[in-house]
Amino acid sequence: MPKTDTVKLITLNCWGxxxxxxxxxxxxxxxxxxxxxxxxxxxxxxxxxxxxxHPGENQRGDLFRRVREALPDHFGCFAYxxxxxxxxxxxxxxxxxxxxxxxxxxxxxxxxxPLDTGSAVRSSRKLQYATIALNGRDVTIGNYHxxxxxxxxxxxxxxxxxxxxxxxxLDGITGPKVLCGDFNLLPENASLRTIDVGxxxxxxxxxxxxxxxxxxxxxxxxAEPNFADYAIVSPDVDVKKFSVLPDAxxxxxxxxxxxx
Numbered sequence: 001m002p003k004t005d006t007v008k009l010i011t012l013n014c015w016g017x018x019x020x021x022x023x024x025x026x027x028x029x030x031x032x033x034x035x036x037x038x039x040x041x042x043x044x045x046x047x048x049x050x051x052x053x054h055p056g057e058n059q060r061g062d063l064f065r066r067v068r069e070a071l072p073d074h075f076g077c078f079a080y081x082x083x084x085x086x087x088x089x090x091x092x093x094x095x096x097x098x099x100x101x102x103x104x105x106x107x108x109x110x111x112x113x114p115l116d117t118g119s120a121v122r123s124s125r126k127l128q129y130a131t132i133a134l135n136g137r138d139v140t141i142g143n144y145h146x147x148x149x150x151x152x153x154x155x156x157x158x159x160x161x162x163x164x165x166x167x168x169x170l171d172g173i174t175g176p177k178v179l180c181g182d183f184n185l186l187p188e189n190a191s192l193r194t195i196d197v198g199x200x201x202x203x204x205x206x207x208x209x210x211x212x213x214x215x216x217x218x219x220x221x222x223a224e225p226n227f228a229d230y231a232i233v234s235p236d237v238d239v240k241k242f243s244v245l246p247d248a249x250x251x252x253x254x255x256x257x258x259x260x
Contacts (some may be wrong), residue, residue, distance in 0.1 A: 005135050006240055006260045007098075011038040011143070011180035011231060013252035014067075016088065017060030019215060023249040027070040036130070037074070037093040038143035039067070040182045044078050045086035053116060064091055079105040079128040079143075087116065090128040090143050090181075099133035106169075109147050109162045122149070127166060135260065139237070140173045144181035153186045153228070163191035170195070178259065180231040182252060187227060195232065202231045202242045202257070211244060216251040231257050 010030060014023060027037070043050060047061035060066065068076045074093040081087045094100060105128040116123055128143040147162055170177060179199075185192045187204050196204075203211065210226035218224035229252055233239060240258040247254060 006258055007035050007132070007134060007139075008033060009036045009038065009141070009178070009180070009257045009259070010034050010245070010254050011040075011229065011257070012254040013040040013145070013182040013229065013250055014042055014063065015215075015250040015252065016041050016043060016057065017063035017066070018058050018251075019249055020060050020063070020066065022247075024066055024070050026247050026249040026254075027067055031071040031073060031093075035095045035098055036132075036141060037067075037071070037091075038128075038141065038180050039091045039093070040143070040145035041088055042067075042078065042091040043086070043088055044080070044091075049086055054121075061086075067091070067093065077103050077128070077130075079126045081124060081126070084116070087123060088121070090126055090145055092128055092130055092141075092143055094130060094132075101131040101133060101138055103128075103130045105129065108144075108165045108169075109158065111147075111158075125162070127169060129169075134176075137175055139176045139178070142169070142177070142179040142181075144179055144183065146182065146184040148184045153184055153189070153225070155190050159185070159189070159191040160194065163194035166195050167197075170199075176236045177234045178231070178237060178257070179233075180229075180255065180257065182228050183230050184228055185230075186225055192230070196230075199232050199234055200237075200239070202233065202239065203227070203229070203255075206242060208244060211253050211255065213248040213251060213253050215248055219251075228252060229255055231255050233257075233259065 044064035045061040211229035
């Protein structure tokens with residue numbers, strides 16, 4: 001484990017690598033100090049097949065490989081879908097030397113009518129997690145990308161069911177836990193309350209006004225709330241620092257969390 005007995009973590013929706021020219025140097029620099037990266041909108045896909053499904057989207061099929069190359073002091077784990085390994089998913093990168101007990105993932109949403117082409121994607125969603133040893137205790141860290149719909153981030157029946165599945169997973173964990181990622185929810189959503197009840201929602205607790213960057217298409221529209229990303233911890237997690245990083249390497253901002 002890190003000599004300081006704390007963990008430094010970044011969670012970031014990587015936007016499919018659309019800003020790879022900025023994103024990859026960001027990882028190379030942050031990898032010098034960050035222990036764990038929890039990443040959403042990642043690909044480990046054939047580029048031709050990806051371009052055929054999403055023409056003009058400028059997504060990077062080699063994004064997982066390129067991030068792995070930018071983080072030589074970390075090992076990467078991609079949450080592949082069995083039915084389509086080219087699908088967008090989650091990835092975690094963990095510094096060598098961190099004692100990892102387990103890494104796994106599971107599906108939290110499977111759409112009745114999936115759509116995996118074009119820009120309005122309705123795809124299955126996973127929650128990826130790693131359990132690490134820290135100061136004599138096991139800590140579980142969840143990496144999550146919630147359902148996106150081509151519309152407002154309001155409560156829907158699908159989001160409510162998804163929230164219940166995430167909550168059931170949280171309730172099944174003993175010991176300290178962290179859940180972070182792009183939830184695709186607003187602070188007032190009931191589905192978010194299902195997930196974070198009894199836990200510390202650091203975005204809400206610290207009064208953040210935005211988890212987006214100027215690359216977001218609605219960034220300057222006051223009618224569009226600039227929220228999507230969260231970091232939630234159990235009360236037994238000692239939060240040393242939490243902040244939104246200023247780097248515009250995606251349309252989502254990176255969230256930084258240091259904890260013991």
